[in-house]
Structure formats: C-alpha cells, structure tokens
Amino acid sequence: MQILKDIYLVSGLPYGFHPNAYAVKGRNAVVLIDCGLDERDLAAIDTNLQYWGLADLPISHLLITHAHFDHTGNAFTLRKRGLLTVAGPGDAEGIARGDDRTIRYAYGQSFPACDIDITVQDGDVLNAAGLAFDVIHVPGHSSGCVLYRLVLDKRVILFTGDVVHVGEKSDMARLGWNGAVDYDRAAYLCSLQRMAQLHADVILAGHYQPCLQDGYKVLQNAYMRGLMELR
Numbered sequence: 392m393q394i395l396k397d398i399y400l401v402s403g404l405p406y407g408f409h410p411n412a413y414a415v416k417g418r419n420a421v422v423l424i425d426c427g428l429d430e431r432d433l434a435a436i437d438t439n440l441q442y443w444g445l446a447d448l449p450i451s452h453l454l455i456t457h458a459h460f461d462h463t464g465n466a467f468t469l470r471k472r473g474l475l476t477v478a479g480p481g482d483a484e485g486i487a488r489g490d491d492r493t494i495r496y497a498y499g500q501s502f503p504a505c506d507i508d509i510t511v512q513d514g515d516v517l518n519a520a521g522l523a524f525d526v527i528h529v530p531g532h533s534s535g536c537v538l539y540r541l542v543l544d545k546r547v548i549l550f551t552g553d554v555v556h557v558g559e560k561s562d563m564a565r566l567g568w569n570g571a572v573d574y575d576r577a578a579y580l581c582s583l584q585r586m587a588q589l590h591a592d593v594i595l596a597g598h599y600q601p602c603l604q605d606g607y608k609v610l611q612n613a614y615m616r617g618l619m620e621l622r
C-alpha cells in the first residue's frame with residue numbers, strides 16, 4: 392500500500408499482520424524499515440515490493456527500529472540476500488546474539504540471530520540509497536530503540552517503531568508494550584519528553600495505522616500519556 396510518494400507499507404495491519412514494515416524508494420535502491428515476524432510477513436513484503444514495481448531494485452539497507460522479534464524475525468533471511476542491517480546500541484547486540492532482548496520468550500521459539508552491519512548512535516546520519524536518515528536514540532520500550540527521521544518533499548517523516556503508535560484518532564497516541572527484559576519505564580518517559588519537542592508531519596509506527604498530517608500532535612499526546620501512565 393502506497394503511503395506517500397516513494398514510501399510504501401509492505402506488510403502490516405491492512406494485510407492482516409500485526410507488525411508494520413515499510414519500504415522507501417531511494418536512488419536506484421530500496422530501504423526497508425523493519426521486516427516482520429515470520430515467513431508470512433516476508434511473503435507479504437516480497438509480494439508488495441513486486442506489486443509496486445520495487446522488486447527490480449536492490450534492497451540496500453534494513454533499518455531496524457528495535458530488537459523485538461515481530462520487527463526483526465526476517466532480518467537473517469533478508470541479510471542473506473545481500474542488504475546491510477542497521478540497528479541501535481544494545482539492540483544490535485541482542486539481534487546478533489538472538490538473546491532475550493529479541494523477546495523470543497514471548498513467541499516460544501528461538502530467534503534467527505542476525506549480524507548487524509551498522510550500529511547507529513544518537514545523532515548519526517545514515518546515508519542509504521541516496522537518502523539521509525537521522526537517528527534518534529529513544530530508550531525505554533527497549534534499551535536500543537531508535538527513531539529514523541527522513542525529510543522527503545519538505546515533509547518530516549518519523550519512523551517510530553514501538554515507542555509511539557498512532558491511536559484511534561490521528562492526533563492520539565498509544566504507547567509500546569512493557570514486557571521486554573530491558574524495558575525501562577523512567578527512560579521511556581524521558582524519551583517521550585524529548586520526542587514531544589520534535590517536529591514531525593508524518594508518523595509511521597511499528598503497529599497500527601499511519602498519521603499523515605501534524606504528526607507532532609501524536610508525539611505530544613504520547614508524552615501526556617506517558618506522564619499519566621509511566622510515573
């Protein structure tokens with residue numbers, strides 16, 4: 392499903408899957424953001440890349456928002472195709488080891504561990520397929536959660552993973568799951584406070600629907616929710 396010019400939802404809610412995965416068309420290559428849980432999500436990703444005419448381009452990078460299984464389960468398989476994997480501090484190590492930071496215990500199966508080619512830090516700019524993704528480290532939901540910020544056609548697009556989801560109304564937020572081994576309530580609230588200061592037009596989260604306008608309102612509402620729920 393095309394969301395914006397050059398941005399596609401390739402797996403997720405409209406296809407009957409819980410975790411979202413996005414594709415961004417860059418210069419002569421595609422960048423994926425998260426990659427779903429299992430082979431069914433991967434089949435949806437491949438089908439949609441084909442449908443939207445992106446399958447002829449190489450996938451240059453897989454940008455991982457955080458280590459959780461439902462966002463990273465296909466990283467190992469995709470990396471074998473030749474792309475570079477990218478993840479935040481701590482979570483990169485969890486994915487490479489396949490340890491409990493992937494929340495494998497929530498799925499009752501072993502995680503397909505995947506080497507991470509590029510570990511990004513707060514403030515990094517990741518250049519992929521001719522696109523510049525700003526990296527913002529927002530620990531809490533996991534220790535190495537990162538946001539990827541991209542400016543396309545003068546719109547600020549924020550890939551928020553599970554740190555902030557869009558609520559039932561497009562200016563409302565939902566917060567992420569609190570069952571991870573490295574979940575940190577205080578850090579999460581600090582991250583939400585920081586995010587409430589960010590400008591964003593578009594919020595593309597790890598679950599649920601997108602917000603395509605005034606995305607900063609979702610971030611502000613997320614901090615309000617955090618103040619009520621996380622203290």
Ligand SMILES: [Zn+2]
Nearest residue numbers: 457459553567
């Ligand atoms: Zn998560």
